[in-house]
Amino acid sequence: MRVHLPALDHGFMDPAPVQYTIRIHGHLGATVLSAFPALVPQHHGADTVLTGLLDRSALYGVLAEVEALGLELVEIRQLMPEGRSPESGDSRSP
Amino acid sequence: MDRTKPRLIGRGDLLAALDRAVAKKVTIISAPAGSGKTSLLRAWADRPGQPYRLAVMQVQRDQHDAQQFWLALLSAVRQASAPTSRTEPPAATPDFNGRAMVDRVLSELADLRGLLILVIDDLHELISPDALAQLTRLLTNLPGDAHAVLATRRDLPLHLQQLRLAGELAEIRAADLRFSERETRELLDASGVALSDAGAALLHQRTEGWAAGLRLAVISLAGHPDPELFVAEFSGSDRTVAEYLIAEMLERQPDDIKDLLLRTSVLDRVNGELADLLTGRQGSERILLALEDANAFVVSLDPERTWFRYHHLFADLLRLELRRALPAEVPGLHRRAADWLIQHGHIADAIRHTQAAGDWPGAARLLADHSFSLTMDGQAQTVRALLRAFPPGAPADNPELALIRAGLNLARGRLDEAAAHLAVAESHAETTPPDRQRRLRVAIASLKLSLATRRGHLASVTEQAKFLDSPVTGQSDEDIALDNDLRAVALMNLGTVEASLALADAERHLREGAVLARENGRPYLEVRCLAQLAFASRVRPFATTRRRCQEAIALAERHGWGLEPWIAPALITLAANLVWTGEFGEGERWLQRTERALQTDTGPDIRLLVHIVSGMLQAGRGRRHEALREFSAAEHLGSQLADSHALASQVTGWLLATQARVGLPGEARASLAALDDERAGSGEVGNARAVICLAEGDPAAALATVTDVLGGAAPVIGYVTLVETYLLAGLAHRELGDQRAAHQAAERALGLAEPDRLVLPFVMTGSGELLEALPRHETAHAALLADVRDVMRGSSLAAKDQSSSPPAEELSPTELRVLGYLPTNLSRPEIASELSLSVNTVNTHVRNIYAKLHARDRSSAVQRARELRLLSAGLTR
Numbered sequence: 009m010r011v012h013l014p015a016l017d018h019g020f021m022d023p024a025p026v027q028y029t030i031r032i033h034g035h036l037g038a039t040v041l042s043a044f045p046a047l048v049p050q051h052h053g054a055d056t057v058l059t060g061l062l063d064r065s066a067l068y069g070v071l072a073e074v075e076a077l078g079l080e081l082v083e084i085r086q087l088m089p090e091g092r093s094p095e096s097g098d099s100r101s102p
Numbered sequence: 103m104d105r106t107k108p109r110l111i112g113r114g115d116l117l118a119a120l121d122r123a124v125a126k127k128v129t130i131i132s133a134p135a136g137s138g139k140t141s142l143l144r145a146w147a148d149r150p151g152q153p154y155r156l157a158v159m160q161v162q163r164d165q166h167d168a169q170q171f172w173l174a175l176l177s178a179v180r181q182a183s184a185p186t187s188r189t190e191p192p193a194a195t196p197d198f199n200g201r202a203m204v205d206r207v208l209s210e211l212a213d214l215r216g217l218l219i220l221v222i223d224d225l226h227e228l229i230s231p232d233a234l235a236q237l238t239r240l241l242t243n244l245p246g247d248a249h250a251v252l253a254t255r256r257d258l259p260l261h262l263q264q265l266r267l268a269g270e271l272a273e274i275r276a277a278d279l280r281f282s283e284r285e286t287r288e289l290l291d292a293s294g295v296a297l298s299d300a301g302a303a304l305l306h307q308r309t310e311g312w313a314a315g316l317r318l319a320v321i322s323l324a325g326h327p328d329p330e331l332f333v334a335e336f337s338g339s340d341r342t343v344a345e346y347l348i349a350e351m352l353e354r355q356p357d358d359i360k361d362l363l364l365r366t367s368v369l370d371r372v373n374g375e376l377a378d379l380l381t382g383r384q385g386s387e388r389i390l391l392a393l394e395d396a397n398a399f400v401v402s403l404d405p406e407r408t409w410f411r412y413h414h415l416f417a418d419l420l421r422l423e424l425r426r427a428l429p430a431e432v433p434g435l436h437r438r439a440a441d442w443l444i445q446h447g448h449i450a451d452a453i454r455h456t457q458a459a460g461d462w463p464g465a466a467r468l469l470a471d472h473s474f475s476l477t478m479d480g481q482a483q484t485v486r487a488l489l490r491a492f493p494p495g496a497p498a499d500n501p502e503l504a505l506i507r508a509g510l511n512l513a514r515g516r517l518d519e520a521a522a523h524l525a526v527a528e529s530h531a532e533t534t535p536p537d538r539q540r541r542l543r544v545a546i547a548s549l550k551l552s553l554a555t556r557r558g559h560l561a562s563v564t565e566q567a568k569f570l571d572s573p574v575t576g577q578s579d580e581d582i583a584l585d586n587d588l589r590a591v592a593l594m595n596l597g598t599v600e601a602s603l604a605l606a607d608a609e610r611h612l613r614e615g616a617v618l619a620r621e622n623g624r625p626y627l628e629v630r631c632l633a634q635l636a637f638a639s640r641v642r643p644f645a646t647t648r649r650r651c652q653e654a655i656a657l658a659e660r661h662g663w664g665l666e667p668w669i670a671p672a673l674i675t676l677a678a679n680l681v682w683t684g685e686f687g688e689g690e691r692w693l694q695r696t697e698r699a700l701q702t703d704t705g706p707d708i709r710l711l712v713h714i715v716s717g718m719l720q721a722g723r724g725r726r727h728e729a730l731r732e733f734s735a736a737e738h739l740g741s742q743l744a745d746s747h748a749l750a751s752q753v754t755g756w757l758l759a760t761q762a763r764v765g766l767p768g769e770a771r772a773s774l775a776a777l778d779d780e781r782a783g784s785g786e787v788g789n790a791r792a793v794i795c796l797a798e799g800d801p802a803a804a805l806a807t808v809t810d811v812l813g814g815a816a817p818v819i820g821y822v823t824l825v826e827t828y829l830l831a832g833l834a835h836r837e838l839g840d841q842r843a844a845h846q847a848a849e850r851a852l853g854l855a856e857p858d859r860l861v862l863p864f865v866m867t868g869s870g871e872l873l874e875a876l877p878r879h880e881t882a883h884a885a886l887l888a889d890v891r892d893v894m895r896g897s898s899l900a901a902k903d904q905s906s907s908p909p910a911e912e913l914s915p916t917e918l919r920v921l922g923y924l925p926t927n928l929s930r931p932e933i934a935s936e937l938s939l940s941v942n943t944v945n946t947h948v949r950n951i952y953a954k955l956h957a958r959d960r961s962s963a964v965q966r967a968r969e970l971r972l973l974s975a976g977l978t979r
Contacts, residue, residue: 040342
């Protein structure tokens, strides 16, 4: 997965932090979890789902940490305020 | 590097794949952390009989600094091409020109014979978009025998489509690097792990062939009482591979090793001493060596095996575990590391650790003390990164940090921002502890001086430079060194502004600055001072100026800075010098070199000089319209400078005169009327007025004007203006029919021009016919006259021919005098009477001259004499 370095990010200012869920393969232990203090972990089958409020910089920081620790990223999802994910028009069902 | 134990299995297929890949120009190995990229490269590079010449470098962690990256790369290339030579490592400079650096690397690669492969590991750590762009340019322009291999954790924005389309790009990706089941079994066997086939298959499946996972597993499996159980439990766990295995590995270590691993994980690099310091124990070096031998993710960084680093993934996990297990220890570890690093001169690292310890005031102090030194050492980007690491509030009130920010802005030419931060620094200066007040004030004064220099404000510059008058009274060696650095910079700035305004103290200050810089080991500052000194010397005899230019340029070239913008003052002064003496070809070459050096914009002051000299060159070649364009551009730039620069009246004068000469006297007159009194009253503009009058057919008015100038009523920049004035007088007299006065004026002009051999004024004023009319017996300046005639006829003077052999013997003073007459068409009896010698004596001298110059006749003797620049030698007083 292609990760953009923050310095090259030419997007507009993002207005506010957003809820994200980040699914990692495997159960994260206390050591690795301490790398994601802003996120709440939950086991879902063989995966761990990390949930938290992140602005764009923080999101890419989390992704960089995932890369650095050699973790396997399964999915990232943005949550709407009601807790549902936005209609994205792709084939995955919400 | 001799290793007794086999550390890596030979992954033959993979090595073969890499061999095939490097046949292409660029190979990219792109795979996540722990995939085995570095191991592969190392195995490939170290295998016996490998045929390639390799330049290997590893990008440092979090490398923001493009210059540091390129210097390391250049070092690696040089190391590969000449491994035994102990040349100076390439020097870093505050102004980094990425483009020039890439050019330099390309040219060094082109010079090499035979295949060279550039290997860059950890390229994802390069966090500088500039550097990536520069690297793209390097990769797409690699000369014939140079190839490159890049290893990275993620795909990078290197735009290599060109190479891809040409089939010159190879990729090795994660899937290629995965261990196969067979390779897993080989690894287990090589590590002496007894595991069943089923167990090996399970291990392979659980780790998915991930190299780091396998290596970690092997560490725990080696010597494990029940390998099958270990694998079964591992397989049954849902924990992520790395975390599980590292925890297992740590658990199996004796306490002292575990302690060492955890505590030293805060460091980027570790040696025995540092490890002892952090663990409070002895004998760490032995442990580190043993870990490396056991292939436990520790690698040595030098052939002597004194410095080590951990695999990044390993270190990251250890660091997390440290924070979890011994959180209270962490700040202390960072602090102890910082202390050691400072003592051993690793300033930037020490500051990072101080920041990591949470000691922001301490970090601010360190940064303030060393930012100047770091910047002079070319680590401005590092300073910037360190500054960014402070919490947002901290720099706002801290005067020392505000000052650093001001300095960084200034370096980028953001003058207004710099001034704003400077103001903050000043207003908060009292909050600095008393023992640091003096240093802060000196630093503030120095920065104000730099700012004023960029803006061309002489008054501010002089005001700020007053602190130079106070003696250097530092309390520590560091204080003194910093003071000296700041003094050298201040002298350079002061001298620069004074030179641009042609003030007398310029040379003294610049020379002092150069000496101080040399004493302090700051070649960058020394070269800058000398370059400005060359420019300031333009009022000296031309030979002196030429020598100073060449000195400055030679010193710059020795450091590889021949095309850097700050050597431009010397380059352009040399160009001007050559154009003045009619050596247009050579002058043009130096002018072009100046333009190449100024590709990164350096402000109106230096560009103005380029336009002036271009204008002079065009005028010398009779291209008046082009000359007009150049002088107009110079005039426009001059208006952007704060104080009126020294050459302002020259630019205006030539602009108006050229307008008149291309047939626009009306416009010229209008511009003349618009000038302020000071400009209009200068000698240079006076000359222009005369030119306009002549163009309007009013020689009497022209004569009146030049008489004023010659009478001393109008200030002139230098004597070169008067050469023009005399020529214009001569032209006016000629128009008025007074031949004798015309001849006299022409002679005066020749006399003034002779010591420096000025040719340009004659050409610019179009004095051809005036000179032709001179009776040949009555001129004492035959040689110069001949030179001028040559140039006007279009054959520009030959530059000193370096390949020609020097004469067998030096010519005597009398011989030189006779030589001076050879270019004329005076006969030998006429020469004899000129020199009050007998004809026989003259004949003897001429014979000797021919012999010494290896010439067969008069014209070849003259030719040789010109090449060797001997013609003026006999005529200077």
